[in-house]
Amino acid sequence: MTMNWSVIYRNLPLFVTGVRMTLTISFLALLVSIPIGVIAGLFRVSRLRSLRFVAAAYVEFFRGVPLLVLLIWIFFVLGRFLRLTPYWSAVFGLGIFSGAFVAEIVRSGIQAVPRGQMEAARASGMTWLQAMRYVILPQAVRKVLPPMASQFIILVKDSSLVSVISIVDLSMVAKNLVATTFRSIEIWTFVAVLYFCITYGLSQLIALCERRFRMDH
Amino acid sequence: MSQSETIISFRNVSKNFGSLEVLKNISIDIPKSQVFGFIGPSGAGKSTIVRTVNALEGIDGGEIRVDGIPVHAPSTDLNRLRANIGFVSQSFNLYPHLRVLENVALAPVKVKKLPRGEAEERSASILRTLGLGDKMDVFPTRLSGGQQQRVAIARALAMEPRIMIFDEPTSALDPELIKEVLDAIRSLLATGITMLLVTHEMNFAREICDTIVFMADGEILETGKPEQFFRAPKTGRAQDFLSAILNR
Numbered sequence: 177m178t179m180n181w182s183v184i185y186r187n188l189p190l191f192v193t194g195v196r197m198t199l200t201i202s203f204l205a206l207l208v209s210i211p212i213g214v215i216a217g218l219f220r221v222s223r224l225r226s227l228r229f230v231a232a233a234y235v236e237f238f239r240g241v242p243l244l245v246l247l248i249w250i251f252f253v254l255g256r257f258l259r260l261t262p263y264w265s266a267v268f269g270l271g272i273f274s275g276a277f278v279a280e281i282v283r284s285g286i287q288a289v290p291r292g293q294m295e296a297a298r299a300s301g302m303t304w305l306q307a308m309r310y311v312i313l314p315q316a317v318r319k320v321l322p323p324m325a326s327q328f329i330i331l332v333k334d335s336s337l338v339s340v341i342s343i344v345d346l347s348m349v350a351k352n353l354v355a356t357t358f359r360s361i362e363i364w365t366f367v368a369v370l371y372f373c374i375t376y377g378l379s380q381l382i383a384l385c386e387r388r389f390r391m392d393h
Numbered sequence: 394m395s396q397s398e399t400i401i402s403f404r405n406v407s408k409n410f411g412s413l414e415v416l417k418n419i420s421i422d423i424p425k426s427q428v429f430g431f432i433g434p435s436g437a438g439k440s441t442i443v444r445t446v447n448a449l450e451g452i453d454g455g456e457i458r459v460d461g462i463p464v465h466a467p468s469t470d471l472n473r474l475r476a477n478i479g480f481v482s483q484s485f486n487l488y489p490h491l492r493v494l495e496n497v498a499l500a501p502v503k504v505k506k507l508p509r510g511e512a513e514e515r516s517a518s519i520l521r522t523l524g525l526g527d528k529m530d531v532f533p534t535r536l537s538g539g540q541q542q543r544v545a546i547a548r549a550l551a552m553e554p555r556i557m558i559f560d561e562p563t564s565a566l567d568p569e570l571i572k573e574v575l576d577a578i579r580s581l582l583a584t585g586i587t588m589l590l591v592t593h594e595m596n597f598a599r600e601i602c603d604t605i606v607f608m609a610d611g612e613i614l615e616t617g618k619p620e621q622f623f624r625a626p627k628t629g630r631a632q633d634f635l636s637a638i639l640n641r
């Protein structure tokens with residue numbers, strides 16, 4: 177079988193729209209997952225049982241349901257009632273799914289800060305929230321950056337599942353092109369390279385953050 | 394020492410960890426500007442008793458008042474109370490993400506709402522007094538244990554507390570670093586601040602304390618002047634404890 181790479185550059189504009197869709201959906205889902213994850217993570221270490229319970233239920237539920245099932249369910253069930261477009265169903269579904277993992281990362285980051293830090297801050301008269309904000313979270317951020325990087329990379333890759341609710345992301349573009357051109361080797365190779373470029377760029381970006389946040393330099 | 398008013402009072406205070414009675418019906422009055430040394434064997438409840446004063450530990454019975462305020466009453470504004478009580482423990486617990494000066498100025502800015510410039514000026518002057526004038530822009534991990542503990546003392550002092558609590562401030566330090574921390578604590582005597590000091594440094598306790606409180610098994614067994622206590626302890630427990638520690 178001979179390779180024919182012309183299928184790639186003849187359809188470059190299509191790939192560009194696919195990449196753009198993958199990037200925007202991932203990015204918006206990221207924006208959804210960070211606040212949800214941080215709040216749920218804080219709830220997980222709260223002194224209030226009810227908050228801990230709510231957060232634990234959220235994390236357990238969304239970690240336990242496969243993303244594919246979740247996306248379909250959100251689009252066909254929830255989306256019906258809330259009149260969500262496929263686009264927003266995808267953002268919402270990915271974001272809330274990823275948020276459960278972010279919550280666990282935040283929780284473990286907070287718990288990795290030695291207990292004495294909270295004690296020192298509280299002993300000086302800070303409220304729990306002040307202690308969190310000025311003492312615990314700045315240290316937790318440095319601890320969570322590496323696992324967050326992995327989580328965001330997973331998020332980008334997971335976004336390839338949104339094609340099940342008919343979003344034309346990078347994977348969908350590839351699927352459609354293969355169906356019409358039968359150049360599956362060239363197309364899927366190229367798509368793999370594109371995903372790699374996106375995720376590699378992301379990990380470089382986070383490495384940059386990590387260097388900036390290093391404590392003593 | 395002239396007769397002065399009580400700043401901290403314990404009335405029939407008890408505390409349990411599960412089925413273990415850690416404080417058994419403790420009653421004691423601590424007058425203002427006095428230095429109280431808490432000594433006794435490991436597990437006696439020394440840390441626990443001083444940590445109940447700023448409610449780092451709760452209590453199960455009785456009452457503790459600081460300046461007349463019932464510390465453990467639900468209506469008490471604990472943050473306000475704690476702002477007046479400096480606390481230094483054996484693990485210095487400096488904030489590793491902040492420079493030395495920022496460590497010291499954080500609570501004055503966030504809790505006392507001092508303008509940053511003023512807080513930093515005051516913090517800098519305290520640091521200089523404690524011999525840390527050249528370390529202000531350094532991160533804590535770069536400091537020796539003795540320096541870290543002096544920063545922790547400066548951090549507590551920056552709140553201008555009326556009470557300082559030291560829980561074994563030198564027990565995590567190498568022997569050659571102990572003196573600088575003891576000197577820092579000694580330098581506070583002139584300020585007339587009330588101090589609670591848990592320590593195993595018997596000579597230091599003897600030198601700076603107005604009163605020694607000897608504890609064992611959650612009870613106060615003896616309270617007295619250092620000269621009297623160290624020369625002629627009344628209880629058998631205290632005699633055993635002192636001879637064990639002094640013949641080490």
Ligand SMILES: Nc1ncnc2c1ncn2[C@@H]1O[C@H](COP(=O)(O)OP(=O)(O)OP(=O)(O)O)[C@@H](O)[C@H]1O
Nearest residue numbers: 410411413415433434435436437438439440441442
């Ligand atoms: N958080 C806790 N949970 C359960 N038991 C505890 C806790 N903290 C302290 N204890 C127990 O309470 C008792 C008193 O402890 P405390 O730390 O007050 O003793 P201490 O006199 O300070 O001893 P040391 O000289 O070893 O520091 C000990 O038996 C200890 O094991």
Ligand SMILES: [Mg+2]
Nearest residue numbers: 439440441561
């Ligand atoms: Mg102790």
